[in-house]
Amino acid sequence: AQKVTQAQTEISVVEKEDVTLDCVYETRDTTYYLFWYKQPPSGELVFLIRRNSFDEQNEISGRYSWNFQKSTSSFNFTITASQVVDSAVYFCALSERTGGSNYKLTFGKGTLLTVNP
Amino acid sequence: AAGVIQSPRHLIKEKRETATLKCYPIPRHDTVYWYQQGPGQDPQFLISFYEKMQSDKGSIPDRFSAQQFSDYHSELNMSSLELGDSALYFCASSLQRREQFFGPGTRLTVL
Numbered sequence: 001a002q003k004v005t006q007a008q009t010e011i012s013v014v015e016k017e018d019v020t021l022d023c024v025y026e027t028r029d030t031t032y033y034l035f036w037y038k039q040p041p042s043g044e045l046v047f048l049i050r051r052n053s054f055d056e057q058n059e060i061s062g063r064y065s066w067n068f069q070k071s072t073s074s075f076n077f078t079i080t081a082s083q084v085v086d087s088a089v090y091f092c093a094l095s096e097r098t099g100g101s102n103y104k105l106t107f108g109k110g111t112l113l114t115v116n117p
Numbered sequence: 118a119a120g121v122i123q124s125p126r127h128l129i130k131e132k133r134e135t136a137t138l139k140c141y142p143i144p145r146h147d148t149v150y151w152y153q154q155g156p157g158q159d160p161q162f163l164i165s166f167y168e169k170m171q172s173d174k175g176s177i178p179d180r181f182s183a184q185q186f187s188d189y190h191s192e193l194n195m196s197s198l199e200l201g202d203s204a205l206y207f208c209a210s211s212l213q214r215r216e217q218f219f220g221p222g223t224r225l226t227v228l
Contacts, residue, residue: 035216043205045160045219091159104150104173105209105217107159 002027004094006108013082014116020078021111023092029053033095033103034068034075039110040088051075082115089113119143121220123208129226130198138193138223142210148172149191150217151183154205166191198227 003026013019025034036048049059051068059066063080079086089110095103122141130136142149148167152160162175166185177183180198185191195202203226209217 037219043224044221045207045209047216047218050216103211103217104162104165104175105152105160106162109159 002029002032002094002096002106004092004106004108006090006092006111008111009109010112010114012114012116015084016081017115018078018080019082019113019115020076021090021092021113023075023077023108025073025075025092025094027094027096029096031097035093035095035105036066036075036077037091037093037107038088039091045091048077079113082113084115084117087113087115121208121210121218123206123220123223125223126221127224127226129228131228132198132200134198134227136195136198136225138195138206138208138225140191140193140208140210140220142189142191142208143212143218146189146210146212146218148211148213149185149189150209150211151177151191151193152207152209152219154207154222155201156204160207163193195225200227203227 005024032053034051038046056068065078067076089112091110092108093105124139150165151163154160163177164183165173169185180196183193205222205224207219207222209219211217
């Protein structure tokens with residue numbers, strides 16, 4: 001069975017600091033997908049990024065960047081120059097093929113990020 | 118861009134009552150997923166449908182059932198509600214193996 005571990009339960013930073021959220025995963029699949037979702041206090045789940053297991057290129061999107069390292073089964077997420085609006089719970093997730101084109105998600109426990117002014 | 122629509126957004130029920138949650142996926146998406154998120158928990162997979170056929174079941178109680186209709190909308194039916202069913206219920210849709218886009222969720226409170 002696959003597993004996603006987000007060791008950091010809560011992180012608190014001051015605005016403009018950089019912060020990295022850790023994610024370690026376990027799977028026996030050779031083809032898999034990794035995701036990050038943001039859940040602000042309003043409750044919705046906002047898709048941030050998808051990475052497939054064959055693409056180890058790091059990605060940058062504005063203040064967000066992701067570091068995928070297959071050798072250590074990690075998919076870390078860094079926010080540069082954090083802002084108060086970044087305060088949310090961030091979930092790392094792994095998709096497992098369940099049949100046909102279906103890939104259900106297994107989520108980590110989430111990291112609560114609080115950015116203080 | 119169209120997003121996943123869920124209704125109702127909030128629902129309050131008494132124990133042992135029945136609830137029906139509805140989900141309208143993004144147009145042309147072929148897969149619908151249901152997840153349950155308890156307070157302070159991560160979302161847990163319940164059930165999924167691919168092209169209107171049930172494709173997988175997760176930790177879904179026997180008291181719950183779901184289906185996907187010809188217009189691709191899906192309904193999650195929950196009977197004999199218990200206090201522990203109070204949670205945020207998400208529907209998500211995707212196109213093949215691509216990212217799942219989540220609806221805003223239905224917050225169910227069982228009193």
